């Protein structure tokens with residue numbers, strides 16, 4: 001579906017945002033074919049242990065991904081609709097970047113989607129897996145994405161798959177599964 005014309009808006013210079021708390025060299029290249037692959041990766045990191053190269057733990061990342069994707073099932077706060085006018089711009093600019101695995105690093109997360117620090121990794125990995133199943137099994141309509149609008153079922157699942165890969169690349173497994181001892 002072609003993006004509707006919208007007002008001309010300049011996005012922030014996302015490449016120049018602070019990287020002071022992220023070691024970009026240590027970020028993995030990570031992409032998944034489907035959302036279940038992200039669950040598998042989270043379960044793997046939980047099993048073998050992980051190092052953080054960003055601010056969030058495994059549990060926080062899983063919680064954030066769950067909160068973001070469940071917007072499609074529960075909707076979002078009404079006030080966000082005030083910014084619907086910017087969706088065509090974000091669809092033309094930010095969405096393609098996310099989908100090709102080049103999500104901007106350092107963009108601040110909306111406060112209502114920032115996970116609290118005291119979450120349990122195991123509980124959140126399990127809750128993320130259940131959320132993916134709920135999203136997959138959902139038979140009704142999905143709410144529009146707050147930033148990109150209507151994407152359809154496959155569009156949403158693909159977006160959340162890329163989103164999960166973006167966040168999980170900030171963790172690396174402690175044990176390399178390709179090395180047998």
Ligand SMILES: [Fe+2]
Pocket residue numbers: 064068109163167
């Ligand atoms: Fe995110």
